[in-house]
Amino acid sequence: MPHSIRELLNELPGEVVYQHRLAARSALLDEIPRNIHRKLYLPLRHEFPQGLYSHQTKAIRQSLSGRHVALATSTASGKSLCFVLPTLDALLRDPQACALFVYPLKALSGDQLELITHWAERVGLTSQVFRLDGDIKGEERNQALARGRLFICTPDILHTTILRRNLDEHYTRIFKNLAYVVLDECHVYDGVFGSHMALVVRRLRQVCRNHGSSPRFIVASATIGQPHEHVSNLIGTDAVDLITEDMNGSPTAERDYFMVNPANTESSYGYIMKLTRELVKRVTQFVVFCNSRKEVEQYALSLRQDSPKMHDSIMPYRSGYESSDRSAIERALRQKTLLGVFSTSALEMGIDLPNLDICVMVGLPNSQVSLIQRAGRVGRRRPGAVIICGKETPFDEYYFKRPADLFKRALEQTTVNLSNPNLLISHYACARIEGGDFENPRLDPDIFGREFINIAKQVHQFDYAQDILYDQEPHFKISIRSIDDPVYKLGYGHSTIEIPLGQITYSRLMREAYPGGIYLHLGTRYRVKKVIFGKREVLVDRRCPFASTKPRLESWVKPKTTLRKGAVRSWPSIDVTESTLSITEKITGYLEKSASEEREVVYKQPLMRYFVTSGIVIKIKGLSRLTHGSIVGFANAIENSYPIVYRCARADIGSYAWSKEEHEGHIYLYDATPGGLGITSSALAHFEKLVETALDGVISCECSLDEAASIHGCIKCVKSNMWLRYPNSTRADTLFLLEEILRVVTQSAAEITLPQDRRPPSPSQRNKYGRTVLANGSVVYTGAGHEAVVISSTPMESTISPGERLYLVQGAMGESKSFIGSKLTLIQGMVELWCVNCGADSISMEDAVCPICAEKLI
Template sequence: MSSLEHQQAPLCGHDAPGEGDPPTVLPPERLLDRLARAMGVAAGEQIVHVETLDAREPSYGDLDPPLPALLRNALAEMGIARLYTHQAEAITHVRQGRNVVVVTATSSGKTLCYNLPILEHILADRDARAIYLYPINALVNDQLKSLFHLNVALGQEAVGVARYTGSLSSHRRRAARARNPNIWLTNPEMLHLSFLLWHQNWEELWRNLRYIVIDEVHTYRGVFGANMAHLLRRVLRMAAHYGADPQFICCSATIANPKELTESLTGRPFHVVDQDGAGRGRRFFVLWNPPLLEDGAANVRRPYVEESVDLLLHCVRANYNTIVFARARSLTERMLRVSRALSSGAKDASLSAQITSYRAGYLAEEREEIEGRLRAGDIRGIITTNALEMGIDIGGLDAAIISGYPGTIMSTWQQAGRAGRRGRDALVMLVASQNPLDQYYINHPRAFFAQPHERAVVDLQNQHIRLKHLLCSARELPLTADELARMSPEERDLVDDLVQGELLVPCDGQDGQNGALTYPPSRREIHLGVSLRAASHETYRIVDAQGQEVGTIEPPNVYREAHPGAIYQHGGDDYRVTYLDRQRKVVRVREERLPHYTRASSALTVQVEGIYATCEVRGAAWPYRVVLGDALIEERVHSYQELRLRGDEMVRRVNLDHPLVTRLHTTAMWVVVPPPLRLQLQAMDPLPGDTVEDGSAGTEAPAALDAALHATQHLLTGVMPLLVMCDRRDVGGYYHADHPDVGGAAIFVYDACQGGIGLAEVAFQRVTELLALAHSTVAGCRCREGCPSCIQSGVCRLRNTVLSKPAAIALLSALALDGAGRPVVSPADAVTEDRLSAQGTPGGAARVALGRARALQELEERTRRRSLMDRVASAAGSPAVTARFAPGDRVELSPYGRGVVLATHLEDHHEILTVRFAHRGVVRRINATRSAVRKVE
């Protein structure tokens, strides 16, 4: 057998410097000492904990039979002499025909786990084809370079490889199709819009498809994961149509449920390879808490963004190639501006040019240029979002600064793994913000390093997503009579609803398609109305005064970051938004020179649209209800603040001429406060007058009840990522002291995406754990009156007014603890309405019915082709529409019968009603301008 061994990189610092080599750098532990001195670290303050992760020797495995000599020689030319144990194990399972998911650390050579067995197969069968799927184009470009090096080593036996992404010109895509390569590198969007939609042009690929590679499979969760699961089912249907049965090879970061995730995505059984055989250098992982400001009693710390920028500059000055991960796109731009301003002096004249940012929203050419400069070593400091969290080869990095806990343990270790690649020692610093989740881990460092990785959730029951993919499937290939006969009763009901709504129609009977159903060609192209990464399909172009495209942005960010008057930051440049064209999806901007930034203000309302599961929990003194149901979330961006970049001093506050409204139909969980507890909180002493946004004192003291509800809402949404893999932005919260739909005080936690993604259901099933985590967070905080580490939130619409720590503790103690002060036992067996469905989803049948009604209405409206008169009227500007209906009106519409208007709004010269009909409680969005809906007494 052959002996293939990975060449080892030095374990500390850079190589010994030669001509053109970078200078030698300090070992991480010495750099940490230097940082402590430079940052004025007080003993036991900023540096809360240092975890030293020992170096690990690699372990190697062998293949039986060995790889073909051609491949062994190609690997030898690349400096690889042996395979790691996980690589050998994965290749063995692939050879045996199993679907495999490889779960090992960053930079462990996962790509060889699929490249080698696929190349081995293609060398033996030149007709074989493979599709490699990547979530971002940067990974496509990266893998193309890796396969290029392998092909160079293969010489005349090289296999055909091509990338196929939307960033390529149509000419280059045509040229790639003409070459008809063995391996296609692409993304889910191109699979959806080209490979499937125009499958007749890809017949040879589909007939010979042997492998589908899904890299970074852990990214396919939430909305993206639900879309991906339905997309892959369409892929397998298409492959079967052409007589192929492809095998899956997946690679993932470490998560708690890789087998469950891949099987949910594909519907196929998987074998897990998770024993990492790769070696690594030492890693020093530092938990860093910014220092308290001079008024330490307020428990307010220096902004973590400023602390991160200072650490970045010190690392780069010490010749450390450093990456900074920020939690939001806007923060990358602010940090870049501050870092360049601080390094603009004569001493750091060359430093400013060596620091840049990288995030979604940049044009493809910008991102590729930055990636190339990183690999070439022209950039020493890079500030990014999680866009560079994945395994893109960006050269050797010595330090990673994680600016704020990214929301999941999985993402934290992915980001940490970007430093110390190629076996070098590395320094990792997690700089904590003051949100409760960050401070929880700062106060419990052992819990952080012992915390298991999260589960990735994929919700296959989202009706908005499910219906769109079913229609796409029927558009690609008619649903045959045999397929319809094999459907479950629930699936057949779904098809019947689509037929009734004329979204599926019978085929014309030609080509043996009697009894088959297809998507009607008279409607708009359904594939163009599907966004795989979000519940909506709207991308706004950002265009400057010269007509040049600056970047792109999608809802809901467009209303919050690109409203009229907003300052939009891009690549270190500032632009003022002059006009938001919602019809053409264009944001017009001009250059802005003032060193300011803007922050939008919005108001939120929640309407209950349906209930499909409840449970009763016995608290310390009184039982209370927890409900899972359907909700309409309405957010109105009504004004914005303009602030100075340095010091956050407010310059002005501006009201928008027309509020920007976003409506979200989703799943929510809410806790109903029992009436005796509500009265107890109302009887508490009123709180001191709060400070309102303009800095003046509030005129009325807020009630303790409102302050308790508000603080608890912050805590529940803040600790939600401890229960399930999600970003804090995936979950929304709301409270009301006397909600009209609930009949009392309630706290809501909802999925922040159209149709829901299953997170509220997890909160419902594990509500007592969620409440206990919130209680331990606030009760364990050392502040007296509440602080950013417990009850305050960085995304609070009320600017953290109307909050009370004592009131929150009183509320959570009554909800989370029993009479003996112990955590309440989980109420999972107490569901009283529409018990757990076969899919394990509370209230599955009711949720399907309500979600389907909304989704059908939306699809019917979005796919209807507008007449010429409609388009002319829209272009000319129709007269204003007068509202004829109001919430609470009783209406009638055939075939639904009678119902009650829940909400109304005007949209593109039409009056849109949200109506709950009496029959089965169905909720529909009705265009009152076009339909025959009428008022009834």
């Protein structure tokens, strides 16, 4: 295999800059646990006469002993047996026992059903295994609930249906007798999805406790950084036994990695198209991983146009398709009627495709975990090859110049953030419905944690503007794969029911399915006819030209004045501050290009998106070469470099810059998720490393060799590759500014100022009685897009939030509501002081002592 692949690559217009070989590994076996139920032991001895893999026996023993177990081993290591066998053991020992298997994708649950059914059949439990998903309805679902004991579902169904209906008779039976909960592919529960899922699991544990059960968890994951911490964050307990990759006893075939740079005369797009055609000619099964949905569709569309005879050999594959379309593609790959797919990360997960020989990556994925998962699609039963084609991105440039570092790169930790207020309020709205007592639901602190319980108490004491709290069925308003990002249905014809084309979130709609734009689906062009916002539907038409469109985006970022200040690191002329930021995005129209013409369409009514998130503000003042072009270039350079310093996707973050004349500049680096997930906050602690990496990228960028390109730079260094309207950067000024900033931050120590709630009180602070207060008449943001005017405020006597003030505000319709100060964001108005010693308020921020009691304020 490696010789033939190397020969193929040598024939193509590119250079193999590095080759890495992952050696084969032999199996390490251990005897089948003798304490497993005899109905399982005998067929296991027959099917595995030499024993199971060593990590399988260890996981099964620990689970049978009553422990929570987590497995973090590589793809194709046989993790499924580690949870199927203990679960069936429990069902055989207790005729009432039930189990819940949760898979992040419906396709995965269908794929695993075959293995589960195989072992259930061996022990006479086949009739008690059922899927519970959106395709199982009516009488079929009633039969499943009446007869089933082992249920296979997705997190979405668990959230919207199973937990919501836990008090219904059939669902109550399941929760009263729930012995096992299995969470497979749990490395996918990362970022927004992971943060939602951690709260769904806590709600599941609370519902089980309400019904008198305490299920054991078995959690399976790919190899990730700090797996024990991730699993603990996900299920809410540290009492988990971990099986890691160094315990893995499964065999692997040899796998060769080839890092390829297309020739200077060839783009990565052209190279991939030529490579794909050659793989089809050689009748080799393969997967081409792309880093965006649009890229997947563009490759499929180009193949259809340029090589129509090959169209039936390759298909696109991504999220957002109808489940029937995705299942058909998977089935065709298994049956070898399809040679390959262009895929997003949707195929990283454990869908069993044992016949794949070659994995192609169009650019590096954003994380080492994704790299390993994608490569793990091949080399399962026989040697496989992985071809990584470099793209014009700063991330690829960095590692293609340091290829050996790529294979030494540490595995990243996943992000589970349980501090996002939008998230906590949404899941509290669901939890109090599930508890049966709307006004006083049972919420145990050892399950949900202090912050969630405080939110629950505050909702009872004060007014919250979030509509979700007053909805009778909040579950259906919450998509657990996004935060404050509504899901729209796509359809062809006069309604989305006639010919459904999947789903799309509003944030993606602004990029891919905006009115009048060309939307790509399964390699076919569609014109977006209409977006029906009230029904959350997008209607498309196949009658469209051979053209492409790009949306026109305008973006604004503003820091929000809040009473809770963030941490600050300061150097001479430079401040880096944690901040709450408001983001406004506006699609004003689109640019359409065809072979014969180019035209711009301007909307009468733009598409808007507004959200509040977390981020950092970099304030630079008094440095030389502080031009608007250098500030814009600096913002782009640090955004480009951030995924190298901190694991994240470029789509997870954003940047914005503005300058005040030519002596002050402000740069904002922010989380692209409403409410924030703490992704960009790491820039505060690692600012020096971020600047150093950005500077290295600009210095080494090849655009410096091109006189014309070097003026404004390129998308690999200081130029934005986004589709928003952004002022030009200036490469030379940016380079000078980066060098000066790096000199400042490395030659002088930073002064660090922590917010009040994150630092221990000093003796001097104990004698200072000033607290900030929003002045009456100020305009404030209360959340969920609502603004109000401060009428009055009084000191709080609540033990939930000591030192706070309770504000009475008036909304746009004249309604009055109460809020605690930390939940309000100042839009317009003044911040004053009040004295906690004597209660005096309306004190100027310039006063150092209280005018009433003469105590120190600040």
